[in-house]
Amino acid sequence: MDEQNRNLILATALSFLVILVWFWLFPPEEVQPPVEDASVATQNVDATLPTASGTETTTTTVAPSEDVVEAGRIDIETGKLLGSISLQGGRIDDLSLLGYQETIEEGSPTVKLLKPEGEREAYFAAYGWIGLDGLTAVPTPETLWSLESGETLTVDTPVTLVWDNGEGQTFRRTISVDEEFMFTVTQSVENNGADITARPYGLLRRYGEPSDLKNFFILHEGLVRMSDGELEETDYDDIVDYTENEGRIDVAEQGWIGWTDHYWMTTLIPDPGTGFRSETRYFANRDIYQAEAVLAPMTIAAGTTSEITTHLFAGAKEWDAIRAYEEEGVEGFLDSIDWGWFFFLTKPIFWLLHTLNVMIGNMGWAIIALTFVIKLIVLPLAYKSYVSMAKMKELQPEMEALKERVGEDRQAMQQGMMKLYKDNKVNPASGCLPILIQIPIFFSLYKVIFVTIELRHAPWIGWIKDLSAPDPSSIFNMFGLFPWDAPEPTSFMALIFIGILPILLGISMWLQQKLNPAPTDPTQKMIFAWMPWVFMFMLGGFASGLVIYWIANNVITFIQQYSIMRSVGAKPDIFGNIRDGFKRASKPDADDSKSKGK
Template structure:
């Protein structure tokens, strides 16, 4: 009975993991491929329209309150990012962690690269580019400004306004810049931009009224992205439009969703909103305590344009008077420490939700803090994962001990159970009663053997989430050939681990399944040894399932992050040692090698 229960649980777990793989990886990867194909089709259409002289531009529609609109400048496939930057006058940005520039046309923050992060693990690979100006490929930028209330006729700065820098010099962490523009009718607009040593910009917009009539203006800010980016496509990770808006809480909106909805608005007194990728984000933070309308929107012509923006309440500027509004812009890497500091030090509510900890954050966040703590002690995230695995084992040691003791006792009474099955083979009710009486007499819980498997599920999931979503794990090396714990093992047995110069992944359809690296093989061997601590079930079908299960999991986990496979291998090894020690203490013979030899016999070996 115990063997059957464990078998059914193992089968269910296998099916569950297979289903999770299909749900989180297989289906999203197919969807991602479809998105790429669709994006390429759209870009080909834009090229054709441009050749025919058609304007491929699109403009995000305004709402009745006069919300901001995106400039009618869109991606130009024939212009590189560098060319688009060179075509306009700019102010350099140079901080310890950022480089780029601010466009004096529109006063936009539209050129940001991250100094600390590169596209690949190669040290000379290009830096990660976060923001890109209009006029080049896939524009992504932030813009601040004013819109007039109903009846306002005074010229206001817009997307094509050319600002003037007061003074000179680059924007650095210690030297802010100030831009100004006069509308010729008594209104002077000034914009002061500063940035800290990490990723937070502060934008202070000021209006001075030297005219004879009052003017009423609404301050706004927007983040706009042209073209749907290539997302990871995993269910456990949100990429798209994101925000936390007061009583309406967290808003996670996919690109496909906002394309259907067109526009979603929320009224709030506190919050933030923006657009997030897996590891990077650009988010607007309105003035704290001031009511605003936060909006997510999209326009889908030849190239879709996605936008998040906020619109503040109207401000009346009397003749001789002035008004100023100050907001923040986050544009950088979603580092846990930095995000938490902004939440705590700047008072940005729930800014921690910028990182997708998921529903089980009460497991995921402690798992990250543990791994990060030991990383700062040992200097290697892989070693930190091994240490945390040992700690998890210690926490569940009493429970696992009881489970393994129960399993050892079950093995010890196996001859009596076999005799009962033979004696009551025609009377299942009597057989069941006799077995339960024996369990009671020997103080055995037949379901206890399931606990070690069940315990691993939440730990496995939380570790998977941490490795997958946190930028701290990105490009984190282990030892040897593992240069990125967040990526699958790059080796594969099908080219003799690199000795044969060809890439099995390039093969159509079956290529991804041939990436069977060293660590997945180590995991498969440890799983095989763990299952061989007990003899194969006498039933041939059950024996076959137990025999092939390690092979199934080896191929399944080959596409998972290497850090997760290393954890599972180490966890299996600790479980083998723990179970073997308990079996020996209970007086049960550890028949690992006998059971392995029995695997190759004609019939499955049974307990004598």
Template sequence: MDDKRNLIIFALIAALVLFGGQFVTDYFFPTANPPATKMVDGKSVPVPSPTASTPAADAPDAIRPVAAALGASPRLPVRTPKLQGSIALKGARIDDLLLTNYRETIAKNAPPIRLLAPAGTKDARLAGFGWAGEGVATPGPDTVWTADAAELVPGKPVTLSWNNGRGLVFAMRIAVDENYMFTVRQSVANRSGSAVAVQPYGYVSQRGVSKDPDSWTIHTGPTGVFNGAANYDVDFSDVDAAGNNGLDFATTGGWLGFNDKYWLTALVPDQGKPVNAKFRIGGGGAYQADFRAAQAVVQPGRALTTETRFFAGAKEVGVLQAYENDLKIVQFDKAIDWGWFAPIERPIFWVLDWLFKFTGNFGVAIILLTVLVRGLMFPIAQRQFASMAGMRAVQPKMKALQERHKDDKPKLQEEMMKLYREEKVNPIAGCLPLVLQIPIFYALYKVLMLTIEMRHQPFILWIKDLSAPDPATLLNLFGYLNFTPPHFLAIGVLPVLLGITMYLQFKLNPQPMDEMQKQVFSLMPWVFMFVMAPFAAGLQLYWTVSNLLTIAQQKWLYSRHPALKEAAAK
């Protein structure tokens, strides 16, 4: 009767995991990137590029096309090995930027990622810099600046200038490196006959919230480092709740901006001077991150200069780390939300990245990482397997003790502990490899989800993106049937292989004597097959290969120690 009740409870838990778990994992453990491919008639084809809907022309909030917005201002072209775009001379805004090394999809004709777009466009995101001061004619959004060069390229800064006609000359010297960092050196020269008080500022603005959802494990949205500590606690709803007052952070050193899963736009004030940073609501459904330095008085015949950096690009791990080390930007690598397991995640990333550069294929790199992990854990796994077989060998004695002391639980526990000592077995030794695997598995999950180096990386055959789920869904016969299965039934080939290999692994283990435990172990592989189906194919590949290595290891141990096989078979 107890076994039946326990089996019903397990079945209910399994159903809850399968059908209700998605609501939990969407927040705590986002499962994977959107599919890069889909199966059509058994072939893997790229998912079409996303297209923006065009609002009605008479709509009050009609959005301008990007091309029209770009034509509304004279422009300074920007060209680097990784960036292409322009700076609007009207308002001196960095508001047009394409990431030429990254595409929207894996299709050959997919457009590059557009990170910055002018105000008034659907996905407007831009940065600006200026001066504030009472009673001072300062540059504004309609100010047209004059450039001293035809384009901005690495190693050749461009100076924008503007004279307010009242004795103040404003200049903006803009430089860009070969990666994603702009350096903006603002200056104001006072040629008037009286002192003026001015305050430098910078801002980055984006229309709407991030397209990447914010979750417990991966933060997106307003992000910054203030007074030496990364802040992942602010989201767009907090900025909404703060209203016109905004959220203030007084800091010396650090940075602030808007974070996506793979992209970052961030202001980096002078790391040695105090500033007042703020997240606030902007106009037209926009959000703004900005800072202001302390007000300064510029005497006649003198000039004031301040320097700000602006990052706009991909969150490549090595690039972020180099900026932190070389430019002394406080915790700039925290733009990637590594979380608590960073001491494990970072080494796994560096090993994976090195293996990828060595092999040229991230799937092969994941397989080699699995072999490495299993090799390091082999001595522990040997002891685990021997302990499991030992536990199976003493099961008859344990049954006898249970019968003898079934009415005296304390005495039963005492006798069982004595039996463990005499037989030199440890009932929890078999859990150690699993416990050690959990942080490694979670770290690999975060690496696949977070790092752009894994984005759109293919393996073999139909697997074109290891950071997305396996697209070869069995329920629609690999795309031959023209329908999309429900999310929890979208079982690909890799999840099925994961379930089969887990089942075979459990069959090779010494079987428990308790019938309920046998039933649980027999069902567990198929439950995990469904649970793991929405996760990244790279994670499924790691687990499947790990299961295969465990099976091979068990076969080898049986060949070396026939007594273990006999104990498992009895």
């Protein structure tokens, strides 16, 4: 076996190894099987809320009731929310997000964020009081409330619930909602008995992990909370392993706690300046995750009324809305969006992308415009690199001649190359600079495209209906000509059902590569020749928005590099190289005989 064939086999094996490792690290999402028996959600669970003092034993026991779905309800109707509040516990447990559908198909159901007990993946917000000194009868998430005022909860009409404990205390709960996703909950106690002490709380209870959990390293799903400026993101499996009180944090002034999904979030937010106990727990007997905001004890003197106000965010992680809440005083609320390690890049990149989308009106073209802006910003650094690469390209014939002279003497080859670089004032390392700059930008943009809701179900052109999803075209549907989708891709099926955008990506990388000096080592040369096509398959399952960025980046880089090379006197013959490549491919025997003659 000659050296050329051996290198070809080695490069092919390495390429497929890279693909296999990639699909092992980033496997396709598994479809979760439906839960056949939802009745387990109605079984009792001992979910207690301990008091502030470690010596006190008073608790509020929350035992789910089978009658919760049958209790009276108060409708919720706003421009963005539709649902209802259960009079049993006064729970906010039925909430759909208008404007967001589960899929892009016509008639797809609206996304349902909160669900009452008895339904699969029950998920709700509840409020209550912990009775301390002098108070034994308190409302719990099971208490049956009465409607005192209001009929339907809207932006303009709050509702008030009332409950009398029969021992001299009357509890009220007033709930209002704004035009976005923020509820305001005011709890009050009218005390007509002796002096009492009570501690208000709010909780978010989730039955099991969400079925659409991505379990992808680039995205956080699970607990998210802010505690006096410290952000914490904890996965569900880590919460399961918590020991007693491990999930407890005492917040002095500023904080919030809740559950975050890919695009949705529920968060308990005490008023700024209010201290509270932020706690998360897992109840293994019924697979329940719970986040709590337990406020400081309040003493209510006889004949007086005391109240406390907290807030509940329940909705989509829209950048504009969350930013507005942060500006109104919810400290660090923008960090509830998972910006990642490169937050110093992802935040400004998203701001620019958002601004361009508002101006252009199409997120796909906004991504291309963003790419152009980024390439313009890094052009001064890229210019020096492209000039260096142009000089190295011009030195290619001399390097080939040097290789023929020294043969297999690697030390002589290295010394000769260094002399060539020095005599021609070429720095080979400078050619890596644009790549090093692009790596964090690439990951930051990928993060933006993956986690921000603005790209969810955002169309571009023709067959690209969702920029957050992979290109749906393939040879199976004649690249979008037929109105059916390719089968669900698996690790190997993805190699067959490759879309138009990944193919364009491979071609753009191949063209750009033709401007760069080829490695002198045959193995490296062969690996570099395979790289565009390996990346074509690797990125084929990525979000279309990211592939569009990479194509645009390659095209703009090609134009920049070609223009700069021409400006410094280099004459890259791209199309000549392509013609020569086709000629060599069509006459393998002649090439082999030449190589053997040498």
